Amino acid sequence: MQKQFHSMCLRRFDFASYLSGATYGDKKAALERHLCDCDDCFNTLMIVLNQQLNQTHALLAGLPMIGRAHSRSSCQASAGR
Numbered sequence: 001m002q003k004q005f006h007s008m009c010l011r012r013f014d015f016a017s018y019l020s021g022a023t024y025g026d027k028k029a030a031l032e033r034h035l036c037d038c039d040d041c042f043n044t045l046m047i048v049l050n051q052q053l054n055q056t057h058a059l060l061a062g063l064p065m066i067g068r069a070h071s072r073s074s075c076q077a078s079a080g081r
């Protein structure tokens with residue numbers, strides 16, 4: 001019997017790249033398989049997810065005028081008119 005994925009628990013970097021979509025293909029499949037098998041890593045994934053949500057909420061709460069403060073994101077500068 002082979003439990004090969006239990007030998008490689010995930011680190012924060014792995015979670016970060018997985019959640020940001022940078023992990024794909026075989027690596028993503030192996031990672032998700034490991035999450036199914038490993039409660040520790042699954043719990044960590046939940047913690048990381050919650051932290052990201054909290055950070056996003058804090059960011060939005062700190063920027064009440066988010067649309068106006070960053071209006072230069074529409075590319076007026078490149079048009080030159």
Ligand SMILES: [Zn+2]
Binds near residue numbers: 041
């Ligand atoms: Zn693990």
